[in-house]
Amino acid sequence: MSNEVYFLGTCIVDLFYPNAGLAGMQILQREGIEVIYPSGQTCCGQPAFNSGYRKETLKVARAQMKCFPKNIPIIIPSGSCAGMIKHQWPNLFKDEQDLEAAMSVVERVYEFTEFLVDRLNVKLIDLGEPTKIAIHTSCSSRNEMKVEDRIEKLISQLSSVEVLEQERKSECCGFGGTFAVKQADISGSMVNDKTSALEATNASCVISQECGCLMNIGGALQKQNSKMKSQHIAQFIWDRTNGPS
Amino acid sequence: MSKSKHIILEKLKSKIHHSELEKEISLATLNGWTKKDMTQILSDKLKLSKAEVFVMPNKELASWLNEELPKRKVKNILSGTSLAKEISQKLSSTIELVEYDNSYESFSKQLFNEIEASITRTVGAIADSGSIVLKPSADEPRLMSLVPNTHIALVEQSSIFENFGQIMSDQSWSLNMPSNALLISGPSKTADIEQVLAYGVHGPKELIVLILTP
Amino acid sequence: MDQAKSLESRVGDALGNEQLQSNFRSAMDYLVEKRSEKFQDEDSLISLRDSASSIRDNSISNLPKLLVKLEESLINNNIQVHWAETDIEANNIIYQILDEANAKKVVKGKSMVTEEIELNEFLDSKNIEILETDLGEFLVQLANEKPSHIVMPAIHKSRREISKVFSDHFPDFPYTEDVDLITQQARKILRDRFREADAGISGVNFAVAETGTLCLVENEGNGRMCTTTPPLHIAVAGIEKVVESLSDLPPLLDILTKSATGQEITTYFNMISSPRRHDEKDGPLSMHVVLLDNGRSKIHQNTEMQETLKCIRCGSCINHCPVYTQLGGHAYGTVYPGPIGITLEPQQKGISMLGDLTSLCTMCGACAEVCPVQIPLPKLINRLRSETVEGDYMKQFIEGVGSQRKPMESFTWQIWKYIYGNSALYSICSAVITKLRFLAPKRIGGWSKYRVIQKPSRSSLKQLAKQAGIKNE
Numbered sequence: 001m002s003n004e005v006y007f008l009g010t011c012i013v014d015l016f017y018p019n020a021g022l023a024g025m026q027i028l029q030r031e032g033i034e035v036i037y038p039s040g041q042t043c044c045g046q047p048a049f050n051s052g053y054r055k056e057t058l059k060v061a062r063a064q065m066k067c068f069p070k071n072i073p074i075i076i077p078s079g080s081c082a083g084m085i086k087h088q089w090p091n092l093f094k095d096e097q098d099l100e101a102a103m104s105v106v107e108r109v110y111e112f113t114e115f116l117v118d119r120l121n122v123k124l125i126d127l128g129e130p131t132k133i134a135i136h137t138s139c140s141s142r143n144e145m146k147v148e149d150r151i152e153k154l155i156s157q158l159s160s161v162e163v164l165e166q167e168r169k170s171e172c173c174g175f176g177g178t179f180a181v182k183q184a185d186i187s188g189s190m191v192n193d194k195t196s197a198l199e200a201t202n203a204s205c206v207i208s209q210e211c212g213c214l215m216n217i218g219g220a221l222q223k224q225n226s227k228m229k230s231q232h233i234a235q236f237i238w239d240r241t242n243g244p245s
Numbered sequence: 246m247s248k249s250k251h252i253i254l255e256k257l258k259s260k261i262h263h264s265e266l267e268k269e270i271s272l273a274t275l276n277g278w279t280k281k282d283m284t285q286i287l288s289d290k291l292k293l294s295k296a297e298v299f300v301m302p303n304k305e306l307a308s309w310l311n312e313e314l315p316k317r318k319v320k321n322i323l324s325g326t327s328l329a330k331e332i333s334q335k336l337s338s339t340i341e342l343v344e345y346d347n348s349y350e351s352f353s354k355q356l357f358n359e360i361e362a363s364i365t366r367t368v369g370a371i372a373d374s375g376s377i378v379l380k381p382s383a384d385e386p387r388l389m390s391l392v393p394n395t396h397i398a399l400v401e402q403s404s405i406f407e408n409f410g411q412i413m414s415d416q417s418w419s420l421n422m423p424s425n426a427l428l429i430s431g432p433s434k435t436a437d438i439e440q441v442l443a444y445g446v447h448g449p450k451e452l453i454v455l456i457l458t459p
Numbered sequence: 460m461d462q463a464k465s466l467e468s469r470v471g472d473a474l475g476n477e478q479l480q481s482n483f484r485s486a487m488d489y490l491v492e493k494r495s496e497k498f499q500d501e502d503s504l505i506s507l508r509d510s511a512s513s514i515r516d517n518s519i520s521n522l523p524k525l526l527v528k529l530e531e532s533l534i535n536n537n538i539q540v541h542w543a544e545t546d547i548e549a550n551n552i553i554y555q556i557l558d559e560a561n562a563k564k565v566v567k568g569k570s571m572v573t574e575e576i577e578l579n580e581f582l583d584s585k586n587i588e589i590l591e592t593d594l595g596e597f598l599v600q601l602a603n604e605k606p607s608h609i610v611m612p613a614i615h616k617s618r619r620e621i622s623k624v625f626s627d628h629f630p631d632f633p634y635t636e637d638v639d640l641i642t643q644q645a646r647k648i649l650r651d652r653f654r655e656a657d658a659g660i661s662g663v664n665f666a667v668a669e670t671g672t673l674c675l676v677e678n679e680g681n682g683r684m685c686t687t688t689p690p691l692h693i694a695v696a697g698i699e700k701v702v703e704s705l706s707d708l709p710p711l712l713d714i715l716t717k718s719a720t721g722q723e724i725t726t727y728f729n730m731i732s733s734p735r736r737h738d739e740k741d742g743p744l745s746m747h748v749v750l751l752d753n754g755r756s757k758i759h760q761n762t763e764m765q766e767t768l769k770c771i772r773c774g775s776c777i778n779h780c781p782v783y784t785q786l787g788g789h790a791y792g793t794v795y796p797g798p799i800g801i802t803l804e805p806q807q808k809g810i811s812m813l814g815d816l817t818s819l820c821t822m823c824g825a826c827a828e829v830c831p832v833q834i835p836l837p838k839l840i841n842r843l844r845s846e847t848v849e850g851d852y853m854k855q856f857i858e859g860v861g862s863q864r865k866p867m868e869s870f871t872w873q874i875w876k877y878i879y880g881n882s883a884l885y886s887i888c889s890a891v892i893t894k895l896r897f898l899a900p901k902r903i904g905g906w907s908k909y910r911v912i913q914k915p916s917r918s919s920l921k922q923l924a925k926q927a928g929i930k931n932e
Contacts, residue, residue, distance in 0.1 A: 007929075009920045011879070015889060016913055018920035025929055037924040039931040040882035048872050050822055052844030056876040063880045091838065143824030168488075172781040176821025183818055184905020185474050189785050190821075191909055219910030249752070250530075250542035253698065256756035257523040268517045268703075290723065349741035353688070357654050374713070374724040383738040387687050391680055409709040419705045422670045424736050425687075428728035433680040435642060436720070437595030437611065439618045440489050443642040446594055447649065448680025448726070 004034045005115075006074045006108075008064075010081045011043040012211040013232075020211065020231075023238035024077045024112055031120050035075075038067035044076075046084040049092065050177045057092060065101055074108045075115050077234050079141030079148075079210050080177075082111040087144050111141060113150035113209050113233060126158040128240035134164050134203040136194075136217060138210030139172050151209050151233050158240055164201035168193075175216035191220040198228060205229040207236050275407050283372035283405040284456055290375020294431030295444060296452040303457045306399070307335030314340050314362070323356070323363040323393060325385035332364075345386050356388060362395035369404035369412050370454075376428040377454055378412060387425050396449040398429070402458045466792070466815050473790040479615060483787045486614045490778040493721025494829070510710040512833040515769035518702050522759060522768075525668045525701045526750065532671025536733040538746040546576035549751050553578065553660070553693055554585055556747050560691050562587065562657035566649075568675065568682035569593035570662025571609050571772060572695050572751060574794045578660070589660070592649055592681035594642065601628050607788030609795060610719050610774035615787050649681070659685035659743065663696035664771070665711060666748070669704040673748065675729040676715060678722075683729050692734070692743035698750050699768040711771060714831040719773040754807035761856050763842060767802050769832045776826035776836055782819050791816060798826035798836045805843055809858030814847035889919045 005028060013021040025035045041064055045057040068074050076082040086109045093102040116122045135151055142148035155161055174180065174190025194217055198206050204227070208214050211232060218230035278286070288298035301309055310332070314322065321341035324332070329344050336342055343360060345352065365385045370377045377398050381387040390396050406412040409428070413419070418426070433448030444450055464472075473479060498504040518525060530540045541556075543549035557565065565582065567573065567589055579600070582589045591600040595613035599606055602624045606612030613621065618636050625641055626634040632644045661682055665674040673694050675682045686692050702711065716722045735742035759765050777783050777797030788796035793804045793813065801820060805813040817840055826836040848869065850861030878885050892915045899914040901907065918926075925931065 007924075009924075014920040015892060015915045018916045018918060018923050021920040022923045022927060025924065025927070034930070036930045036932060037921070039886075039921055039925075042879040042882055042885045045879075048875060050841065050844070051868070051872065052817075052841070052846070052848045053869075053872040053876075054845045054849060056872045059876050059880040063882065067882075088841075139821070139823035139825065143828050170825075172821045172823035172825065174781070174821060176823065179818070179821045181904055181906055183470070183782075184908060186470060186782055186785050186819070187821075188905065188909035189474055189480075190781055193785075215913055216910065219906075219913055222911035223909060247542050249544040249548060252544055253542055253750075253752045253756050254523050254526065256752075257526070257698075257759055259760065268513050268707075293723075294726070345740060347740065349688070352740075353654055357650060376724055376728075383736075383740065386739060386741040387683075388741050391683050391687065409712065410706060413705055413709070419670055422672055422705075422730070422732040424731070424733040424739060424742060426672075426730040426732070427683075428724065429726065430724045430728075431726050433678070434726055435594045435679050437593070437598070437613050438616075438621055438638045438641060440486060440611075440614075441618075441638040443638050446642050446646055446679045446681070447592070447653075447684055 002072055003032060004036060004070065004072045006068050006070070006072060007035050007037045008041055008044070008068070008074050008076045008081070009037065010076060010078045010211065012215065013077060016215060017211045017232055017235075020235040021077060024075070024234035026242075027116070027122075027234060027238055028075065031122055033120070040067045044081045044084045045092075046081060046088075047177055049084065049088060054092060058096065061089060061092065061102070062098065065098070065105055068105055068108070071104075072108065073110050073115065073119070074105065075110050075112055077112040077209070077232065078212070079111050079138045079145050080212060082109050083140040083144035085109045111145050111147050111150075111209065113154055114145065114147040117150040117153050122154070124154065124157040124237060124241050126160050126240055127242070128158070128160055130160040130162070131205065132162045132164055132203045133205045133207050134166050134198050134201050136173065136198075136206050136208040136210075136213055137170070138208055138213045141209055142170060151207070154233065154237060155207065158237075161240070164203045166197040166201050168197055173213050173217050175212045177212065180216060191216050195220050195224060195226065199226060203228065205231055207231055207233055209233045275411065278372065278407055280402055280405060283407065284402055286372040287370050287375055287405055288454070288456065290372070291431065291454055294375060295434070296431045296454055298454045298456065300402075300456040300458060303459060306455065306457065307332050309455065310340070310364075311337045317395070319362045319395060321359070321361055322397075323360045323389055325365065325389070327384050328364065328366060345389055349386070349388065356392050360393045362397060363389045363393040364397040364399070365389050367398050367400050367404070368416065369406055370400045371406055371409050371412060371428065373408045374428070374430060376409075376430040379427045379429060380423040381425050381427070382423065390427065390429060391448045394445070394449060395451040395453065397453045397455060400454055400456050402456050405456075464792070469790040469792055470786060473786040478617065479787055480785065482615055482617055483784055486611065487778050487784045490720065494718060494775060494778070495721075497717040497721045497723065507710060507714050508831055508833055511714045511771075511831050512769070514702060514707045514711060515771070515832045519699065519759070519765055519768045521703070522698065522701070525703055526698060529666055529668040529671065529701050530750075532668060533748055536671040538671065538733060538748055541747060541749045542752075543749055544752045546751075546753050549576045549695065549749050549753070550578060550581040552749055553695070554582065554587070556691070556693055557582070557587055557658055560658060562691060564652070564656050565589045565658045565660055566592050566653055566656040566685045566689065568659070568661040568685040569596050569612070569677070570660070570695060571794060572662050572697050573660065574606065575753065576695070576751065578695075590652055592653070592685060593679060594645055594681075597645060597649070598624060601625070605789065607796070608774060608777060609772055615789065653684040653688045656685075656689040658691040658693060659689040660693045660695065661686050663694050663700050663748075664715070665708060666696050666701045667705055667708065668701050670732060672705070672730050672732045674708065675727070675731070676712065676725050677729070678726040680727060683727055686729065686731055687742055690744045692745075693747045693749065695749045695751060698752055698755050699770075715771050715773050718775040718829065718831040757856050758806050764806060764839060764856070766834050767806065767839060769834050770799055770803070771832060773831055775829045775831065779825040779829050781823060781825065782821065786819070791819065798840065802836055802839045802843065806857055810847050811859030811862045814843075814859060814863040817844045817847060886921065889921065893917060893919050893922070
């Protein structure tokens with residue numbers, strides 16, 4: 001059996017969280033996986049799809065299909081991008097001639113934490129300092145991908161990490177892609193509620209498997225001059241399990 | 246056929262649907278509760294909905310009424326004709342037994358303004374939701390269980406069922422629906438103001454369920 | 460319907476009202492908690508949702524057949540049946556029935572479908588007095604407002620506001636903020652009205668085709684009053700309310716009350732199958748049912764969107780919607796707010812007028828998770844979003860398809876398509892962006908009002924992957 005996987009980094013990770021993407025690939029490599037990062041990849045199409053621009057989405061989605069030809073898993077460090085492909089592409093392509101080709105991508109998609117837990121059953125050894133964190137499981141990981149507990153399972157292996165639970169943990173942070181721009185004030189009110197709930201835990205950092213949420217929550221925390229940091233799960237795991245740097 | 250009916254039906258029919266899907270209703274499975282279990286569950290659930298529940302042998306009904314109604318300062322009680330025949334002799338003279346034996350129109354003023362309590366039979370009860378089941382009739386009209394401040398309902402222990410589906414199928418409801426059938430699961434209530442529960446908004450303020458054993 | 464103000468200004472009003480926001484937040488917390496207490500066992504919830512969903516699928520797939528059967532059963536039961544294609548037609552039918560009966564005073568039980576056709580306003584204009592009798596609806600009517608939630612109509616009002624409205628209208632009663640006392644005062648006022656009413660109007664929760672039975676779910680007893688004390692009862696039902704048989708009722712009732720208010724069951728489940736029979740002593744002397752289309756048959760024609768019609772109006776999508784929680788119901792400016800509202804209303808009233816409502820969704824999916832009949836609301840909302848800007852799919856079903864396409868926005872997505880659809884072009888762009896990261900704007904519209912803007916990274920992941928020697932194909 002081949003131990004190769006594709007890594008679909010996502011557009012936000014590519015430009016804003018590349019270290020999280022790299023950390024994700026390094027974790028996979030450490031597990032003996034051969035990672036391929038196809039250089040032609042750009043975006044799953046989610047931003048346009050959520051805005052109603054399906055024709056434009058199709059064009060971009062098609063450009064991705066060519067990048068992942070081998071029949072090996074595709075690992076995505078984001079619940080919403082994984083959800084976009086796994087759950088929205090079938091609908092997007094349902095009346096298209098290349099539905100079959102699209103489905104061959106769809107069927108191989110894994111969210112990053114899902115793959116670590118379900119396929120690799122990874123064992124983590126925590127080398128980091130004691131810390132207290134809060135977890136923000138993204139709505140896509142929870143409602144669309146139904147893998148929200150994988151991040152908790154991974155973090156529970158980290159012996160020096162204490163997880164604090166915020167109020168209304170499962171409530172949306174208000175990102176919603178273009179929602180945050182189109183309905184900026186509603187989104188702002190939502191993210192402020194989210195940061196208040198997080199602040200009330202006294203955690204030093206909020207961890208998520210979703211960079212969209214992190215950009216939203218992290219940006220708001222910064223705006224409020226909060227001491228709380230935000231970090232992607234892949235980065236968090238890599239930093240704590242890779243020995244002193 | 247009215248014009249609108251025709252238009253609406255034509256539009257609905259114009260679409261071929263994935264029609265002949267079989268409904269997959271997993272009927273609530275029966276738990277095999279005994280009458281004793283069901284009596285307990287029914288009364289626990291009714292009490293949670295703020296109903297009062299008493300279990301007693303059938304023959305003690307009159308003495309219960311004679312004892313309890315004065316305690317609750319109930320001076321008159323509305324009854325159907327057939328039940329009145331059974332209990333009127335045994336009822337103490339301090340309690341006025343009023344029969345609903347006229348049409349609502351001639352009775353409404355008295356019903357709304359003077360009647361304090363009512364007593365009705367039921368066709369059974371449902372343990373898992375904590376409901377009593379009434380089929381109002383010529384003998385026991387609809388408003389008996391709605392207008393008076395206190396509604397006393399008699400449930401034969403033998404007619405308690407596990408769930409709604411069971412009572413409907415056991416009693417073959419679909420063959421003969423009465424003009425009105427009711428599940429009642431407590432006194433009238435509302436939570437429309439700041440989600441604060443308040444009882445007796447339009448219907449009875451008190452629901453008393455007497456479960457009668459043989 | 461309050462579409463006089465723009466969506467933007469209604470949203471602004473809602474977000475600017477702290478009292479309102481806190482009323483909604485605590486009410487939604489309460490309803491979410493109550494529901495979850497009732498659904499502790501995941502497996503039985505799954506099987507109950509499957510049953511309820513399958514029953515409603517069956518209703519919607521067989522709608523024409525079931526409606527014909529329903530009409531036949533109702534007529535057999537001595538209930539007169541009317542079909543109304545539009546709101547105007549429904550109002551006229553109702554007015555005609557009332558007029559023929561010389562009914563001047565009408566009491567009404569809680570019914571969203573009569574809100575939908577704006578029956579109160581219509582009958583007012585015909586000098587027929589129509590009184591809401593559900594406590595929440597009564598208070599909303601006194602305040603001359605509209606319901607802000609389909610199950611809890613007065614949820615936007617604090618006890619103090621309610622007390623004020625109440626004492627303004629009924630100065631004979633002592634002012635009180637005690638909920639029990641207000642409730643008892645309302646009881647006193649409304650009891651006389653029930654007795655004096657010439658007609659009662661109600662909605663319908665389920666209409667059983669098999670037996671011609673109209674079912675009403677309620678806690679207060681006003682619904683029973685409206686359908687029993689007046690000599691005339693008119694029930695208004697959307698055509699989607701039909702279910703095939705009595706055996707469909709138990710799962711639907713069970714999941715409806717638990718989903719709506721977290722109740723095991725409501726106080727009353729009222730099944731009406733005929734007016735007063737010849738030997739009976741009470742109940743209405745005549746009964747009418749108005750079957751209302753008002754856009755539903757149009758929705759029915761699209762296989763994907765027709766799932767909208769499965770809705771049983773429990774309101775749990777609303778209770779779990781984080782956007783509704785922020786805004787409350789009035790900001791939507793429609794009869795039905797929240798996820799079901801932004802799905803249903805643009806289909807009924809057209810995209811030109813209501814297409815912008817589809818922006819009131821983060822696609823978080825909380826609604827679909829709790830919907831008792833498994834309507835895939837985010838999927839439908841997303842589909843509608845595409846109908847607002849693309850003109851190809853549903854022209855014949857929905858008015859205004861493509862009408863919300865804005866030149867700038869459309870242009871942005873064309874650019875996006877060219878860049879992201881072409882990996883070479885994207886590589887160049889991302890390389891430029893990482894180099895010019897210092898040029899990242901400090902402000903981007905509303906985003907930066909609440910957040911610090913994150914600069915692009917120094918290197919893209921593609922560059923880092925290459926440096927780390929990761930295979931690229």
